[in-house]
Amino acid sequence: MNTEKYDIVIIGGGPIGLACGIEAQKAGLSYAILEKGCLVNSLYNYPANMTFFSTSERLEIGDVPFVSNNAKPTRNEALEYYRRVAIHRKLNVRLFEEVSEVTKSDENYLVKTRKKNYEATHVVIASGFYDIPQKLGVKGEDLPKVTHYYKDPHFYAFQKVLVVGANNSAVDAALETWRKGADVTMVIRGEGVGERVKYWAKPDIENRIKEGSIKAYFNSEVEEITEGFVSIKTPEGIVKIENDWVISMTGYQPNLAFLKKVGINLSADEIMKPQYDENSMETNLPNIYLAGVICGGMNTHSLFIENSRVHAERIIEKIKSNFD
Incomplete structure (x- = not known):
């Protein structure tokens, strides 16, 4: 199986995963975004007529304006917006590639999917929480x-x-x-x-x-x-x-079992919050980072697109410092 090499592999092609890709691109770092389903798969699985609580400017990423017909954008408008962002930024997104494991490989990490292997110095996990129903x-x-x-x-x-x-x-x-x-x-x-x-x-x-x-x-x-x-x-x-x-409609939960399999520490209480540094988003594993709602563990209502976009900036700043 072929192995592609990058500075960063980003697991999750939702809004925050895309934001991480944009920041990597701005920094001149090579990257690949791996998404288990379609582009912004979690948003795609939202109800067809769903309206966001947030206004459109709070959902923007990569300095690309989000123009909505109403004060509160709809699911369909969001799907169109993030698709256009991916096109405009020419993001390196690999769709329908579910990551099965992340293992250490010398100084780098080996990220495996059913289609191929990826090797990267840094891994960002931005996998959201909409995959496993309660x-x-x-x-x-x-x-x-x-x-x-x-x-x-x-x-x-x-x-x-x-x-x-x-x-x-x-x-x-x-x-x-x-x-x-x-x-x-x-x-x-x-x-x-x-x-x-x-x-x-x-x-x-x-x-x-x-x-x-x-x-x-x-x-x-x-x-x-x-x-x-x-x-x-x-x-x-x-x-x-x-x-x-x-x-x-009793809620959903992040794939915390995957984090545990990778080796990321989780809190011992019912929240099972992953261990990471608030400033850099780096976990207990060197060069593995978390971004987006996954950072809250089972407390899935604490983080949203609008207040976790900054995670991408923090992560890339830390990664850039590693290359200096």
Whole structure:
């Protein structure tokens, strides 16, 4: 298998991975960006009608303006923007190349994918957190009727839909499928919808629940899923409802097992935050860096595109100092 050599290999072709590539390019360093799926794969898997909470200028990378039709850009606008950034910057992105392992090779690191090997002095891991859904852990969760990724509401028209979750993705799925004619029920573990729900969606979902258009069980959990029904554990006891589809929007988690396999230390608590230097983003492994939301471990709501773009600058500054 052929081995390509670079100064830097960047694992992850999302916005922050692309930002790292741009900074490497500016510094005159050779690099390759390896992405397991399509370009900005995480954003591609967002709901089709999703609107960002951030304004467009906060999503910009590489000094390329992001022009949106509205104050809050949509998923489709973001996909188009980052594709144009990749074209404009002529970024060296290798798509559909999932990294299987990173090992030490003399003074460098060997990064393996199914297609080929890459050797680099420095490795940046910017793999995001959208790959592994948080499972419910109940009987029937693996049935074909259950999905952890919601895309388009039309599919659920005139169907009995159960939405599990209380935050933005769950609220969007409930409202959009209901507006396409679905009979929607929500199961929410807490006393109400999440505090992080977008300010324009929160009163909408609360009013739909209040008027009874969307049924909601609070302080409740799914107990079992079958082909035709879902059993819900509520404060009043078990409720069994007819059901065609379950949309489980209970969140996602980064591939921390991969970090551990590479040799990056994780905190011993439930957050499992990776060890890295806040100034350089370098981990406990020399010349291996973290960028983006992966830095937060299981605390996936602490970092976003807008507040982790700076990671790319910190990393390349540190790498440049190594070459001086």
